[in-house]
Amino acid sequence: MATAPKPTHATREYLCELARRLEAAQHGGKGALLAEACALYGWSTGKLYAELERQAGWTSGRKTRADKGRTRQGEDALAMVAAMQRGSVRANGKQTMFTPVAASIAANNGQEIVVSTRQLNRLTRARRLNVRQQAESHAPVQLRSLHPNHVHQVDPSLCLVYYMRGEQKIIRDDEFYKNKLDRLAKVQFKCWRYVMYDHASGLVLPWYVTAAGESPLNLFKFLMHAWGQQPGRRFHGVPKVLMWDKGSANTASAVQNVLRALEVQSITHAPGNARAKGGVEGGNNLVETQFESRLRFDPVHNVEELNAAASAWAEAYNANAIPHQDTRLRRNGMEPVSRYDLWMKIRQDELRILPPFEVCQAFLEGKTVTRKVARDLTITFAHPRAGGSRIYNVAGLAGVCGGDTLEISPLLFGDCAISLRVPRFDGEDLVYRLEPEAQDLDAYGRPLSAPVIGETYARRPDSDADRAGKALDGLLFPGMTADQMDKARRSNAALMGGMVDAVRHLEHIEIPAALPRRGTDINVAAPLFEAPPLTHFEAAKALRSRGIERPDLHPWLVAQYPDGVPEAELDNVVATLRGTNQAPRLQAVG
Incomplete structure (x- = not known):
């Protein structure tokens, strides 16, 4: 029986790509793709399906048709x-x-x-x-979060306030219709408002920056400001989920690297579906109507003063401490409560402290790198917090084999932990979190955790292929231990206990009788092979062995057969010489 091919990075990449093409192919268009792959590897169709499932996780299960009724209409x-x-x-x-x-x-x-x-x-x-x-089908669905700092929503927007020559200006509808006319475009440095909304508590946090437009750097500064500990502010901490739109700054690789390092799941909604993050949309409206509306009567002169005023307002608003104003949160089924009272329910394990700004900045500037898996199923990576290269063990991880090239991203939490991405055919990558192996080495550079030869033994954890192989061995050698299986293999014992009739039944198959078919004879003439004649010495020797003793035998043969004596003529020569019963006479030839 042919063994399964050894998984390689190139083979798995091809099978993953083939699986994607099969998923996208229309009905009836998969045959050519399968035939092409079978021809490339020399596999049968069944073998190709098995390898697609084993190496790419793709199966050919048929889906139930959407319509089970019958109709004449096409x-x-x-x-x-x-x-x-x-x-x-x-x-x-x-x-x-x-x-x-x-x-x-x-x-x-x-x-x-x-x-x-x-x-x-x-x-x-x-x-x-x-x-x-x-x-x-597109009706909005009410979502919930599990605790404070579980889900944060962020949204940047153009502020009603901007500054020109040190003077505060307010955008007027008659001057800038919907903030999109050319006159506003002439304002080079506009004031952008970033608002963060905590989904569980409803807490709102604004921050302002003067810039020509959105940028990954300003977004990073806002996240550091919002999640970091600030003087005079109770709220801080890193969320587990961040929801926002698909803005260029949000999806920039630098910002995504920081989120991956902080182990924050980034969720973006489709363009035009702002209601997916309706909390922060309402937060923007709160900041615009509850805070920015005050600036017309009590202006500030720059963005620094604006941020100081916004922080003071947010603290008071979230704590329901603004004089003569009730800012408590009202939700169905609960009594009105201040946003800070809800946020203060956060537990210790839910409050994730933001690392220092410099550490986060290192991940902002860095990029996701690739590393090749060594033969011993390890990868080497220099984590920014490690001060040198560390070794990470990937043995036993599904979908990983020696020679694979994997994407590595450093994580901020944990002991120099990394995020490891293993690609799959459907685009849903497998993501693993790994910490480096212990670096305690002996005087000879060997890990102290390694087994000592002759004293202890160790083996790597089983991979998916190992576990599947053991299950198959259990079918081939039922009821046997590992040692017994090895002995059975060496002795060529019958597999599956000899209970499988793989040959015997062939003897009892009845072949249907059929009339003999007439054929056509092939006229082939057998080739004639002509042997070379004997030399005169060989002929004389053969004649003497038959009892012909003539002193002048050799000269006679030369005279009678100048080109040699054919072996078939020996009998005639014997008869001639015995019939004459006398010495042959020489005759002139020619």
């Missing part, structure tokens, strides 16, 4: 009718094309419409294709 035409209605929906949600018009257009574009408009509506409803059902 699916392509039905989909076209539904798609045209969906495409007619305006940004405000108004539908401008309905089934009669869509069916008429489809019929005039080569689609066969064989049912009534009412039946078309039934079919689209049954398949969840009509416009109303599509709209309901």
Whole structure:
């Protein structure tokens, strides 16, 4: 039986790419992809499916069809009718094309419409294709967080306040309609407002910066300000989840590196779906109406003063301490409560302290690197906090084998921990968190944790392939220990206890009788091989062995057969010489 090929990085990359192409292929288009892969590796189709599942995690399980009923109406035409209605929906949600018009257009574009408009509506409803059902599928869902600092939401926006020549200015609607006209674009350094919202407690935190636009650096400074400990502010700490939009600054690799290092899960919503982070959207409105509206009556002169005023307002607002104003949070099923009272319920294990600014900055400037897995299933990486290279053991991790090239990202929490990403065919990478092996070495540079030869023994943890192999060995050698399995292999003992009839049944197969078929004879003439003649000496020797003794035998043979004596003529020569019973006479030849 052929053994499974040894996993290599190149083979797994090809199989992962093939799996992605199979997922994207239309019905009937997978055959060519499978045939190409089988030809490349010389595998059967079954073997290819097995390797796709083993190395890429892809299976060919068929999905249940969306429609189980029967209808005369073709699916392509039905989909076209539904798609045209969906495409007619305006940004405000108004539908401008309905089934009669869509069916008429489809019929005039080569689609066969064989049912009534009412039946078309039934079919689209049954398949969840009509416009109303599509709209309901996008209805907002109320989300919850587990504790304070579990989920933070962040959103930057252009502030109503800006500064020019040391003077505070307020954006007026008649001067800058919706903040998007050319006059506002002439203001080179605008004032940007960053707002953070704690989802559990509803706490709001604003921060301002003067800049030409959004930038990863300003976003990093805001996160450090919001999560770090600030004088006179109770709130601080790193969240576990951060929600925001797909802005260029948010998704910049430098900011993402910091989030990965801090073990913060970054969740971005689709463009135009701001309600996914509705808490911070409401927070922006609070800051604009509750704080920035005061600046018209009590202006500040620069961004530093603006931030100081914003911090004082936020502390008072979150603590419900603003005179003659009730700023408590109101939610269904609970009594009104200040935001700080809710945030103070945070436990010690939930309050993750932000590392020093310099340490975080090192990750901002760094990039995700790649490392190759050594033959002993280890990788070497110089963590910024380690002061040198450290060794990380990847043995036993699913999807990792020697020679793989993996993405490495340093983490801020833990003992020089790293984040290790193992790619999969569907894009959902496997992520592992590893800490380096102990660096306690003996005088000869060997790890003290290593087993001593002749005293102790150790082996690496089983990988997925090892565990699967042991399960298969249990089928091949039922009820045997590891030693017994080794002996059975060496002795070529019958597998599976000899209970599998792999050959014996072939003798009892009855082949259906059939009349003999007539054939055509092939006329082939056998080749004639001509032996070379004997020399005169060889012929004389052969004749003497047959009892011919003539003193002049050799000269006679030369005279009679000048080109040699054919072996077939020996019998004739014997008969001739015995018949004459006299010495042969020499005759002139020619």
